[in-house]
Amino acid sequence: MAEAHQAVAFQFTITPEGIDLQLSYQALNQIYLSGVRSWKKRVSRLRNRVIKGVYPASPSSWLFVVIAILATMYMRSDPSMGLITKIQQHLPLSLSAEKQTMLSVLVFSTLLWLSLILALRFCLKLLLSYHQWMFEQHGRVSNTTKVWVTLLRLLSSRKPLLYSYQTSLPILPVPAIKETLSRYLESVRPLLTDPGYKRMTEMANQFESNLGNRLQRYLKLKALWATNYVSDWWEEYIYLRSRGPIMVNSNYYGMDFLYVTPTALQAARAGNTITALMLYRRKVNREELKPSRVPGTVIPLCAAQCERMFNTTRTPGVETDVLQHWQDSEFVAVYHKGRFFRLWVYTAGRLLSPREIEHQIQRILDDPSPPQPGEEKLGALTAGDRVPWAQMRKQYFSSGINKRSLDSIERAAFFITLDDEEQGMRGEDPAGNLDRYAKSVLHGKCYDRWFDKSFSIVIYKNGKSGLNAEHSWADAPTVAHLWEFTLATDAFQLGYSEDGHCKGEVDRSLPLPQRLVWDIPSEVQAQVCSSLAVAQALADDVDCHVFPFRDFGKGRIKKLKISPDAFIQICLQLAYYRDRGGFCLTYEASMTRLFREGRTETVRSCSNESCAFVKALEDGEEAEQCRNLFRLASERHQNLYRMAMTGAGIDRHLFCLYVVSKYLGVDSPFLKEVLSEPWRLSTSQTPVQQMELFDLKNHPDFISLGGGFGPVADDGYGVSYIIVGEDMINFHVSSKYSCSETDSHRFGAQISKAFQDVMTLLSADTKTSSSSKGPAQPQPKKLL
Structure with missing residues (x-):
């Protein structure tokens, strides 16, 4: 005690x-x-x-305006055109004339300064609303875009804080319903027979002429009122109202370095990882992080998702869950061998050193006390269905010691699991171990993670680490940015001593980590068993395959003057066609963070052009024709991605129209059918955003595995990939064992073969690759 x-x-x-x-x-x-x-x-x-x-101005600019106005006044010139005199007439008569003049000048200068700020912010917002630059070919930039870039750099010359651009970002526009329906019909054309396409066209036309325009008016009204017409509904109806398990179905994972484990000591790795995460939180709180930008440009992206990164938990409800966020928790929650602990990481107002946190973690590892009755598998409640968890939480965790202990977990900065297993690419079966590593980070034992936390960190017995993130509060680029910083800070900034321990001194008088105390009745224990059974069945059905593709990377692809992402997506279409004998609706995640509170949009990567290329290649058409078709498919994919980024996507618009129809109590057969179509191929690129943190030139082994997610459709594949450096692409493929038509390892082999076949095809024509019109514009990174 x-x-x-x-x-x-x-x-x-x-x-x-x-x-x-x-x-x-x-x-x-x-x-x-x-x-x-x-x-x-x-x-x-x-x-x-x-x-x-006051951004893009500075607080000190107020003084400049005041001095300028005073200077003109002393030169017997009135820049206010009589306004200063009018202000002076409304000041108290008890003041002297000199003081009245000075005060009126200060008031006028302040009003003028505020007006200038509003004008600058309005100009910045107009500039950020210009997106034509994205559709221009590299080397063929218009004069308009050149002027735009110059003005944007001028207004962004001051060093911004993390959230400086938020109020200057444009509002996501509502696309014209006719254009959305036209693009939708074009996207499903390669997937439908002629009669099926005719039927869908008739349904779309009927929807537009009858219900569609009415729903569109309501949606435009919302867009005038809300900061983003999509994000709140997307968060609520896609994530928070889902009543099934969030484990596997929603949560996603990130993995450690591929070849390197900085230390084999579990406590030491936890010490540096926790320190790096708390340093990142400090940067977020102080807004010292640089605002994320479109790669290679000065164009900012929305940073709103950073606000709920730490001290956030998704709490269950009967009808809908709720995201709860607290201010600056000074502790983390730790799970080890069935016990929960609260670990304070601050003392006397300072952050503990990495060595001190390691010392505290080691105390937890050395603690021999057994779990309390019902404690060991309590986390399974967060892995199963949401309604039973909500009912248990309300009835048994709303007061007393259970509430205090649950608060310690939910209010913690984040959750740490000290896993008693070893993971990573090791031993005699490195490929199989990578697959098991991915499954472990994705779901673990189904009870040794707290899936409701904004993110949980897993530290394995051999020092390997991983991350599991809840999806409702943010998308993968935000979490990937955090994880990149953590890995780089751990390995290159904090470092370890020669014997693998954290650096720094230890205050051995620190109080012991606090064991959380529970009183778990038999009813809760029974529900824990039920939730665990549901979660275990879901976890056992996931077939994960992780493999690094080392034959070539983006360096060789770019030499062919092709977008690396377009190359990968077209190869995925070829791989799927060979694997399943046809095409399917394909989801590729894009982002809309060019707009305020933007989240994601769908790039429907299965296009008429990509299908034409795949069929030509498989039918043995001439190589020159196949290459031309590939170029057309690549250009089409890039255009689809640009349209999704600039607010001209299809799926979020149709989703919001569907939500409006439900609020109005009207049924739309067209919208119902569109939103029920399965995404049998769901893909995403894990972004690499902070390469300056990784010294890959001197430390080439410190490359990240990236992360992945579970399959979206029962009979489909989930594919995540990360482009690492110039010569490697890491893939994460998931599917379900219960589907006899899918196999993650088989599909992974098809991806590798498709890559090799397409590269052979394109490399054979060196004349074409050297005389192309120009290199493809680099694509902004994608999200999970």
């Missing part, structure tokens, strides 16, 4: 001699230092509000 004793600042007892008062100066000192730290945060946040509130 040492930690409980130290937490008491003062004690008093009443004795016959009087009141005996005992003060704990150590506890009082910690309270004082924590208060100082809290006030420093408040001051910092207030300062940041001012700085980003």
Whole structure:
């Protein structure tokens, strides 16, 4: 009970001699230092509000305006055209004439300064609303775009904070319903027979002429009122209202370095990882992170998703879940061998050193106490169906010690699992071990992760690490940015001693990590078993295959003047055709973060052009014709991706129209059929956003495996890929064992063969590759 004793600042007892008062100066000192730290945060946040509130101007520019106005006044010139005099007439007569003049000048200067700020922000918003630059070929930039780039760089010359651009980002536009329906019909043409396409065309025309325009008016009204007409509905209806398990179905994972494990000591790896994550949180809170931008440009992306990165939990409800966010928790929740702990990472207002956190983690690893009854598999409640978890939480975790312990998990900065297994590419079966590693990070034992947390970190017994992220609060680029920073800071900034321990000194008087106490009745234990059975059946059905493709990478693809992403997506179409003997509706995740609160949009990668290329190649058409068809398919894919990024996508618009129809209580057979179509091939690129953090030239082994997700359709594939450096692409393929038509390893082999066949085809024509019109414009990174 040492930690409980130290937490008491003062004690008093009443004795016959009087009141005996005992003060704990150590506890009082910690309270004082924590208060100082809290006030420093408040001051910092207030300062940041001012700085980003006046961006792209600076607070000091106010003084410049005041001095300029005063200077003109002393030169007997009135720049206000009589406004200063009018302001002076409304000031108290008790002030002297000189003070009245000075005060009126300050008021006018402030109003002028604010007006200039609003004008600058309006201009910045107009500039950020220009997207034609994305559709121009490299080397053929129009004069309009050149002027636009110059003005944008001029207005963005000041160093921005993380959220400086938020209010200047444009609002996501609502596409014209006629254009959306036209693009939709074009996207499904290669998947339908002639009668089927005719039927769908008639349904679309009938929808447009009858119900569609009515729904569109409501949607435009929402777009005028809301900051983003999609994101709140997308978060609620796609994620939070889902009543099935979020494990596998929604949560996704990130993996460690492929070839390197910085230390084999589990506690040490946890110490550096926790430190790196808390340093990242500090940067987010202080807004010291650079705003994310479209790669290779000065164009900012929306940073709103960073706000709920830490101290956030998805809490279950009967009808819908709720995302809860707290301010700056100073502890993390830790799970080890069936026990839950609360680990404080701050003391006396300072962040513990990595060595101190390692020391605390080692205390948890050395703790021999057994789990309390019902504690070991309690996390299975977060892995099963949502309704039983919501009912158990309300009935048994809303008061008493269970509520206090649950609060410690849900309010924690994040969740840590100290896994008792070893993972990674190791041993005599490295390929099989990579597959098992992916499955472990995706779902573990189904009870040793807390799937409701915004993200959970897994540290394995051999020092390998991984990340499991809940999807509703943010998309993969936000989490990938965090994970890149964590891996790079762990390996290259914090580092380890020669014996594998964290660096720094240890204060061995630190209080022990606190065991969380539970009182779990038999009813809850029974539900834990039921939820675990549901989750285990889901986990056992997932077929994961992870493989690095090393034959070539984006370097060789770019030499052919082809977009690497277009190359990969067309190869995926070829692989699927060979695997299943046909084409399918293909989901490729794009982003709409060029707009305020933007999230994702779908690129329907299965196009008429890509299908024509695949058929020509498989039918043995002439190589020259196949190459021409590939070029057309590549250009078409790039155009589809650009349209999705600039708000001209199909699927989010149709989804919102469907939501409006449900609110109005009207049925649309067309929308119902569109939204029920299965995505048998769901793909995504894991973005690499901070290559400056990784010294791959001197440390080529420190390459990331990226991450992946479970299959979206029962009879489909989930494919995630990460382009690492110039010569490697890592793939994550998932499917379900229960489907006899899918096999992740077979599809992985088809992907590799498709890559080799297409590269052979394109490389054979060196004349074509060297005399192309120009290199394809590099594509912005994609998300999960």
